[in-house]
Amino acid sequence: MSSTSARAPSGPHAVVHIPHASTVIPDDVRATFVLSDNALERELLRLTDRHTDELFALDPTIAVPVVFEVSRFVVDPERFTDDAFEPMAARGMGAVYMAATDGATLRAGLTPSQRAGLLSRFYEPHHAALEAATQGVLDATRRCLIIDAHSFPSHPLPCDLNQDPVRPDVCIGTDPFHTPAQLAAEAAAGFAAHGLVVAVDRPYRGAIVPARWFRRDARVSAVMVEVNRRLYMDEATGEKTAGFRQTRAAVRSVLLALIDEHGQTADRVRTTAGSGGDPL
Numbered sequence: 001m002s003s004t005s006a007r008a009p010s011g012p013h014a015v016v017h018i019p020h021a022s023t024v025i026p027d028d029v030r031a032t033f034v035l036s037d038n039a040l041e042r043e044l045l046r047l048t049d050r051h052t053d054e055l056f057a058l059d060p061t062i063a064v065p066v067v068f069e070v071s072r073f074v075v076d077p078e079r080f081t082d083d084a085f086e087p088m089a090a091r092g093m094g095a096v097y098m099a100a101t102d103g104a105t106l107r108a109g110l111t112p113s114q115r116a117g118l119l120s121r122f123y124e125p126h127h128a129a130l131e132a133a134t135q136g137v138l139d140a141t142r143r144c145l146i147i148d149a150h151s152f153p154s155h156p157l158p159c160d161l162n163q164d165p166v167r168p169d170v171c172i173g174t175d176p177f178h179t180p181a182q183l184a185a186e187a188a189a190g191f192a193a194h195g196l197v198v199a200v201d202r203p204y205r206g207a208i209v210p211a212r213w214f215r216r217d218a219r220v221s222a223v224m225v226e227v228n229r230r231l232y233m234d235e236a237t238g239e240k241t242a243g244f245r246q247t248r249a250a251v252r253s254v255l256l257a258l259i260d261e262h263g264q265t266a267d268r269v270r271t272t273a274g275s276g277g278d279p280l
Contacts, residue, residue: 020049056149148224162203173224190254
């Protein structure tokens with residue numbers, strides 16, 4: 001991996017996707033929930049990737065941020081909208097959650113038109129923004145790296161597919177088409193160099209890519225970075241701890257190195273294409 005002192009990419013070569021940092025629930029959406037305020041607050045503590053908008057913040061001239069502005073309890077932009085393709089739909093937690101993390105009812109009922117309305121209002125504009133950001137980087141550099149930015153609880157939630165109680169400090173998520181082995185290895189090595197325990201695709205796997213390019217265009221690379229919340233926040237209150245600054249520095253260091261390496265690759269692609277080659 002390139003060091004963080006290497007030359008900065010000439011313009012953004014990456015998109016940082018931050019889908020789960022918000023706790024905002026519009027009043028009209030809250031009115032459709034059957035959970036009490038206390039129960040909802042507990043769920044927000046469990047599922048919100050608090051402070052990831054700060055942990056993963058980079059200069060927008062280096063990486064374009066795409067941040068979901070409402071809570072995943074409104075809609076979850078990381079889920080497939082078709083429940084047939086979404087594993088978490090079986091637990092009532094597809095693109096539009098019907099259940100809480102412990103299986104309790106979140107929404108008593110939702111008509112197909114109400115569900116479609118939520119997706120149209122929140123999900124689709126967010127994905128349009130993610131697609132536009134990705135296209136902008138592709139237009140400028142011919143390649144785009146998407147960093148899917150998350151955090152995760154130190155202990156498994158009842159809804160988690162992986163119930164192993166031993167959790168790493170950092171989880172690197174991959175996609176078999178969009179995550180080159182070298183990219184995953186460099187991400188893991190970068191965090192390990194900061195003294196952190198790293199696992200690949202454990203306890204979570206995958207990395208988001210807009211549908212336009214998903215599993216069809218290798219110019220778009222993607223990697224998910226999940227940071228264990230115990231490193232930077234009090235999981236009982238959601239407040240930052242003294243570890244926040246050090247964790248943010250580690251995240252920034254690794255992301256900049258990944259983006260720099262990807263930027264050099266993109267520059268080589270452009271140079272080859274400009275000389276008459278066909279690298280794509």
